Amino acid sequence: MMTPAPMSPVADDPEVPVERELNVLRISLCLPGFSETGQLGAVTPGDKTRVSFEISIRGEMVGSLEATSEELGLPLTLGQARESQSDESAFHLPGHILAALESVAPRDGWPLWLSFPRYSGYLPVLPWEPLLKSRLDIPILRLSYTDVQPIGSSETRDVAVCFSFPRAKEFLAASSRQYQAPERTIRYFFDRIPPNLAPYSTFHVFADREMYPVLTSVRDQNPTFRIVVYDAGNAANYHAPDADPELSAASFEAVDSPWLVWIRDALGETSVDLVHFISHGYLGKEEGFLAVSHSLVSNDEEEWSRFIGARQLCTFLDQVGAWSVAFSSPQGNYSISGLRMLQDQIARMRPGPVLFHDVARDPERAGWDAAFQYTYALEEAEAPLSEAVSLCCHPDWALPGTAPDTKTQQLLKELTVAGRMPDVFERGENTPSWLASGQRALERSVARLFDASSESTDQVMSGGAADALRFAAKLLQRHAAKIAGDLKKQ
Numbered sequence: 389m390m391t392p393a394p395m396s397p398v399a400d401d402p403e404v405p406v407e408r409e410l411n412v413l414r415i416s417l418c419l420p421g422f423s424e425t426g427q428l429g430a431v432t433p434g435d436k437t438r439v440s441f442e443i444s445i446r447g448e449m450v451g452s453l454e455a456t457s458e459e460l461g462l463p464l465t466l467g468q469a470r471e472s473q474s475d476e477s478a479f480h481l482p483g484h485i486l487a488a489l490e491s492v493a494p495r496d497g498w499p500l501w502l503s504f505p506r507y508s509g510y511l512p513v514l515p516w517e518p519l520l521k522s523r524l525d526i527p528i529l530r531l532s533y534t535d536v537q538p539i540g541s542s543e544t545r546d547v548a549v550c551f552s553f554p555r556a557k558e559f560l561a562a563s564s565r566q567y568q569a570p571e572r573t574i575r576y577f578f579d580r581i582p583p584n585l586a587p588y589s590t591f592h593v594f595a596d597r598e599m600y601p602v603l604t605s606v607r608d609q610n611p612t613f614r615i616v617v618y619d620a621g622n623a624a625n626y627h628a629p630d631a632d633p634e635l636s637a638a639s640f641e642a643v644d645s646p647w648l649v650w651i652r653d654a655l656g657e658t659s660v661d662l663v664h665f666i667s668h669g670y671l672g673k674e675e676g677f678l679a680v681s682h683s684l685v686s687n688d689e690e691e692w693s694r695f696i697g698a699r700q701l702c703t704f705l706d707q708v709g710a711w712s713v714a715f716s717s718p719q720g721n722y723s724i725s726g727l728r729m730l731q732d733q734i735a736r737m738r739p740g741p742v743l744f745h746d747v748a749r750d751p752e753r754a755g756w757d758a759a760f761q762y763t764y765a766l767e768e769a770e771a772p773l774s775e776a777v778s779l780c781c782h783p784d785w786a787l788p789g790t791a792p793d794t795k796t797q798q799l800l801k802e803l804t805v806a807g808r809m810p811d812v813f814e815r816g817e818n819t820p821s822w823l824a825s826g827q828r829a830l831e832r833s834v835a836r837l838f839d840a841s842s843e844s845t846d847q848v849m850s851g852g853a854a855d856a857l858r859f860a861a862k863l864l865q866r867h868a869a870k871i872a873g874d875l876k877k878q
Contacts, residue, residue: 408588409447410783411494412531413520414503416440417511418454437464441485443492450492453485453850463510466673473671473725476515486523499527499771501783504732509674512732513725518749518775527771530780535796536739536835537782538711539806539813539827544588545764546652546660548708549577551595552667552680554693567720568747573600573666575746577716581613584759584767590614592660594651597621597685623650623684641699646702647680648696659709659824662764666716669726670695676729678715679722698733705738705830709824712763714743716756721748731778734820738832741781750776799838799849803857805828805864814867826864832859 420435437457443450461478463469472478493500502516517528553570568576574595591613593603597620607615626646643649651663670681670693677695705713713734715727728744735742741763745756755774762769763779772779801807806827812819813827834857841848848854 400651407737410444410501410531411498412501412503413443413489414440414442414505415508415511415516416442416505417507417509429762435468437462440479441489445487445494447491451488453488455482455485460514462514466671469510469671469725470723471514471519473513473669474721476518476724479514479519481519481522486520487518490523493524493526495526497526498768499529500524500525500878501529501531503531504689506736508732510725510729513671513676513728515724515728515746515775515778517778521773521775525773527773529771530735532739532780532782533736534739534835534839535799536831536838537784537796538740538831539800539804540661540711541813541819542766545585545662545766546590546592546657547764548592548660548663548710549594550647550651550665550667551577551599552647552665553592553596553599554668554679554681560623567685568718570596570599573604573718573747574599574606574755577666578610578615580753580757580819581610582761582765583612585765586612586614588766590616592616592618592658594618594647594654595620596681597602618651618654620650620684623654625816626650626684641703643700643704643707645680645694645700645704646684650684650698652704652707655708655821655823657820659819659821661710662712662714662718663705663708664708664714666718666830668693668721669715669717669723669730671723671726671729674729676726676731676732676733677745679726686873698730699739701730702734702737702832706828707821709819709828711740711828712742712830713740714745714763716745716747719748728778731780735780738828739782740831740837741779741785743780744778746776748776750774799845800831800834802849803834803854803861805861805868808861808865809868820868822862830857830861 416439418438418440420437424770438454438482439457439460441453443452452664457464459480459482461472461480500520504511520528520781551570551574553573593607593615595603600617600619600621603617607617623646626649643652665678670677670679672695675697677697679693679695680692682692715731717724717727721727724746731742731744743759743763745759750756755772755776758769758772758774759766759777759779762772763781779850801810804827805823806813812823835855835865837857838845838848843851
């Protein structure tokens with residue numbers, strides 16, 4: 389049975405926007421000896437790490453439950469996490485928790501939003517969507533860590549797609565019964581692109597060099613879509629780093645991965661809305677990494693892969709102007725847990741939807757199609773029901789019937805360049821990468837400013853940090869206007 393909770397509003401938790409009256413399941417890690425406020429107290433012999441589940445319906449707390457880490461299969465150390473990183477069968481939810489949630493979760497079509505506190509340990513690596521959907525036939529989404537939403541085009545979509553199948557990880561994956569050859573994975577993605585996307589979408593596709601003939605074949609077989617294929621054979625100048633990669637270097641914010649530098653340079657002045665990575669993951673301590681092939685021009689390294697961490701990815705996404713990122717886990721993924729952890733880290737670092745998709749759970753691709761329609765299509769769509777999809781986004785992103793967060797949107801218009809040049813960002817197609825990059829950097833700064841401050845909105849807006857953002861936005865606006873004027877004179 390679910391333990392009744394005090395009828396206190398969820399507004400006590402600043403991470404849950406109660407004014408939207410969402411259905412929220414807050415999942416928290418309770419370490420032995422620590423109080424809910426994080427204070428260390430006495431540890432009683434036999435105390436175990438617990439996970440608490442607090443559910444609120446339409447903004448009102450209705451109950452709470454607990455389970456031990458052993459009951460969930462939750463890893464508490466890196467060694468334990470790596471034991472289950474490629475096989476999620478070790479994770480499960482006790483029947484009494486599922487039954488209690490099923491008894492109170494409304495079946496009115498509204499999503500159940502999952503919320504995690506700032507410190508969550510290895511909670512994000514659990515496949516919560518599949519675990520919950522075994523009993524709950526409702527949309528399940530993850531609540532954004534910030535109230536700031538990115539501003540994007542309402543007319544076009546530019547999507548950068550990156551396939552990398554590092555030989556070192558593919559060699560291990562080939563022994564899995566779920567393994568799917570790289571060519572089949574590429575065709576899985578492109579063979580059934582929803583036709584409604586064709587009039588306004590452009591796909592910029594990057595992959596290991598040996599996949600270039602496959603990509604050109606896919607492009608030629610989809611003439612109704614704008615698919616631009618980039619040849620890694622032209623990327624010989626992007627060096628392959630030394631062998632024996634260090635995760636500490638992969639965690640840096642500077643963009644030095646040959647893969648990311650190649651994509652950024654190849655796009656040039658073209659900004660994109662979304663970057664979608666299809667590759668293996670890697671789990672290091674409490675960080676997730678993208679694992680890509682060692683070299684752009686010769687994928688023949690059988691021992692080492694290249695790792696790209698969340699900080700570097702966030703900087704790259706800013707530089708190409710992307711307001712969203714997606715990860716697809718190929719069948720036989722070396723570390724599904726690594727990609728799930730990476731999804732959670734990026735969601736904590738920057739505004740915008742962050743999508744994870746498990747190909748092995750979605751053989752017919754219905755889940756991916758639904759998730760893409762809901763998150764990225766210009767048309768309105770229902771939230772995805774597939775257990776193969778994990779989407780972290782703002783509740784106003786694409787939720788029909790939800791009142792927009794006009795206050796936060798007003799702050800973005802005042803403190804970023806998009807509010808000063810709405811037509812440019814609304815069209816999207818002609819937004820240069822440097823201008824979109826400036827917008828993304830300002831959005832991240834606004835999110836950090838308001839999430840870290842305990843002051844009122846008016847106090848923050850009158851402070852020096854807000855003035856600095858206004859100044860930066862004005863500079864970008866003036867520079868863009870000057871360039872536009874120079875072009876008209878030509």
